[in-house]
Amino acid sequence: MTTEASVEAAAMGDASGRPLLVARAVTKAFEGLIANRDIDFEIPRHSIVSIIGPNGAGKTTFFNQLSGVYHPTSGTIVFEGTDISHTPPHEVAGLGVARTYQNIRLFQNxxxxxxxxxxxxxxxxxxxxxxxxxxxxxxxxxxxxxxxxxxxxxxxxxxxxxxxxxxxxxxxxxxxxxxxxxxxxxDPKLLLLDEPTAGMNPGETKQMTDFIARLQRDLQLTVLLIEHDMKVVMGVSERITVLDYGEKIAEGTPAEIRANPRVIEAYLGKQATA
Ligand SMILES: Nc1ncnc2c1ncn2[C@@H]1O[C@H](COP(=O)(O)OP(=O)(O)OP(=O)(O)O)[C@@H](O)[C@H]1O
Ligand SMILES: [Mg+2]
Structure with a gap:
């Protein structure tokens, strides 16, 4: 396995209790459109955190900034004490952030x-x-x-x-x-998964969900998940952040999110799987 480094880091402990990643007031504008507005967000070490929200809410845009594909128009992103707001993707990867893509990007040939x-x-x-x-x-x-x-x-x-x-x-x-x-x-410390179960059948989805839980439990990885399948999200996440029209509208435990009227109105009410 490839996670000796992360296991070692876990063994060394994180006496500071600092989150692995901290985003402050992240805003991303595309010409007229504000895809992310003033987002504050943290990922605790060795946690599984999810971002949910309707189509076009700005979830992937946020991921793209955490992985260096886009850079914030304003605001900062700090990974393990290093400001990565304007760091190119390969350097962010080198620091220990890995991702998958919503639209699969394998080398097909x-x-x-x-x-x-x-x-x-x-x-x-x-x-x-x-x-x-x-x-x-x-x-x-x-x-x-x-x-x-x-x-x-x-x-x-x-x-x-x-x-x-x-x-x-x-x-x-x-x-x-x-x-x-x-x-x-x-060999990442932080794994970003953009809709890992999209297009999967229920059996494959269950397998993927168990697998994500294992990554965190057995390999001490920290996982950030974008996911539309509420069974997956509610099953594995410690914390959930909800985006709507580029803004963070709620954050909390699965139980808190499920009961949040604003989230139900903006998103969960429209989910067949909720
Ligand atoms: N490179 C870009 N240039 C212009 N607009 C963009 C760009 N990338 C994203 N957007 C716009 O930003 C908004 C947020 O898109 P984003 O892909 O982040 O949403 P999402 O929450 O991931 O949606 P989905 O659930 O459909 O994947 C959308 O209106 C989208 O059209
Ligand atoms: Mg997306």
Whole structure:
């Protein structure tokens, strides 16, 4: 497994009790449209936190800022004490933030195993600056990456026999799992999952939900989830933040959110699965 670093961090403890990530007054404007307005948000270490809200509420936009894909128009995002508000995505990944995408973004014409190994890349030292003298070290690093990649495929429940398939030939649910394996390959502290159960059948959804809980429980990961399936959200989240028209309208435990009239009005009332 690839989480020695996070387990070690957990063992060292976080005496400060500081959240892993803190967003303050984050606003993102796209020309005329305010997609996120003044959002304050924290993710405690080793927690599972969810963001819910209607289509277009600004959930993915917020994720894109946490992972460096977009930068806030104003406000700050601090990850483990480092201000990442204007940090490019590969550097944010290097600091320990990994994500999956709402619309699957695998390398469709690469093998399953290669897709996972690409995810490892932010942690490998790369070849471009390596002198020949370093080649042996790089090969060892790649062998180790391959070993870990197989471990991750197993962890997410993909058969070893799929490793040489092209990603595009996997069924949809397996592609979602592969995305998670690729994200985990970078050995993140924080895993951002954008609708990981979208398009899954109830059996696959249940499996994914259990898997997310295991990531946090067994691997000490911190998980931030965007999800429309309320069974998933209410089942795994410690805290839930609700966005509507780009604003945070509520935050609390699943029980608090379920009973919040404003949330029911804006979102839950319209959910068949609520
Ligand atoms: N790059 C962009 N340029 C212009 N507008 C954008 C951009 N990205 C998002 N938006 C707009 O910002 C708003 C929030 O979109 P976002 O994708 O964050 O919503 P969401 O809550 O993730 O919705 P969904 O549940 O449908 O995935 C929408 O009105 C969207 O059209
Ligand atoms: Mg979205």
């Amino acid at each position: 690469m093998t399953v195993l290669a897709n996972v190994m690409v995810g490892r890349h932010v942690r490998m030292h790369g070849q471009w600056y390596g002198a020949i003298a370093r080649m042996a070290g790089i090969r060892a690093e790649e062998a180790e990456a391959e070993r870990r990649a197989f471990g991750l495929l197993e962890l997410v429940g993909l058969a070893r026999s799929t490793s040489s398939e092209l990603a595009r030939n996997l069924p949809y649910g397996d592609q979602r799992r592969l995305e998670v394996a690729r994200a985990l390959a970078s």
